[in-house]
Amino acid sequence: MKKGWIVLIVVAVLLLIVYSNIKGTYNTMVRTDESINAAWAQVENQYQRRADLIPNLVNTVKGYADFEQETLTGVIEARAKATSVNIDPSNLSPEAIANFEQAQQGLSSALSRLLVSVERYPDLKASQQFQQLQVQLEGTENRISVERRNFNDVVNGYNTYIRSFPKNIYANMFGFEKKGYFESTAGSETPPEVSFN
Secondary structure, three states, X not given: OHHHHHHHHHHHHHHHHHHHHHHHHHHHHHHHHHHHHHHHHHHHHHHHHHHHHHHHHHHHHHOOOOOOHHHHHHHHHHHHHHXXXXXXXXXXXXXXXXXXXXXXXXXXXXXXXXXXXXXXXXHHHHXXXXXXXXXXXXXXXXXXXXXXXXXXXXXXHHHHHHHOOXXXXXXXXXXXXOOOOOOOOOOOOOOOOXXXX
């Protein structure tokens, strides 16, 4: 009779250990997955901040009648495209992030063309409102960079956790999948050629 109780207690202790291990691992995966969602929300928040600044920038530039209309139209269209691409945080696959980044890159290019065009308009460059908007835009670009780095750090921790043994077994059992990173755009490793001809 005593032997039966000892076996029963050992089995109960082993089941408790396995349960605690699975519960702890699962809860950590949920917590890190939610951290990714929060980091992604911050990334989107900063991109939205940039998108919100653009109408003010465009309206300020429109005040200069001889400003290139094609450049302004390009910025407006790129903003519309960038704000139309949304990603569900539960589907942060590399393809989805690349699609989002491509739309944002189009907006960045349009803004760059706008800011280069402004160089030909000294009155516009001297405008206090334009200067303030430009400073805010530069600050937002820095914030975007910081939030993207933070996002990649959180994704790295999550991906490492769910791919480590034996946690990878639990991750597969519960459907936790690897998340995508923000990556640099193709060709960004080569610096642009500057020519003063």
